[in-house]
Amino acid sequence: MSRYDRGREHPGIDRLRAQTGAAGEVVREEHSPMAIQMVADLCGEDESRRAECSAAISTGLEARMRLWDGIGPALDHQPLAG
DSSP states (O other): OOTTTTTOOOTTHHHHHHHHHHHHHHIIIIIHHHHHHHHHHHHTTOHHHHHHHHHHHHHHHHHHHHHHHHHHHHHHTSOOOO
C-alpha cells in the first residue's frame, strides 16, 4: 500500500491500484528477466559498459519514483466525482 492511499477514498483509486498491480506483475514476471538479459547481451563482461548501464537504469528508476510520488498529491487536487 502506498503512503498516499492509506485511509483515503478517491473515485479512481481502485482502478489505479488494479492497473498498477497488473502492470507490476508483468514487470516482475516478464520485463525484469528480459532487461537483465538485454544488459548482459549489450555489456558482456565490459565493466565500463555495465557501470554506464547501471547509471542509466538508476536514473530511469529515480524518474519513475518521482512520477509516482507526484501522483498521490495530484489526486488530492482532483475534484471528487459526484
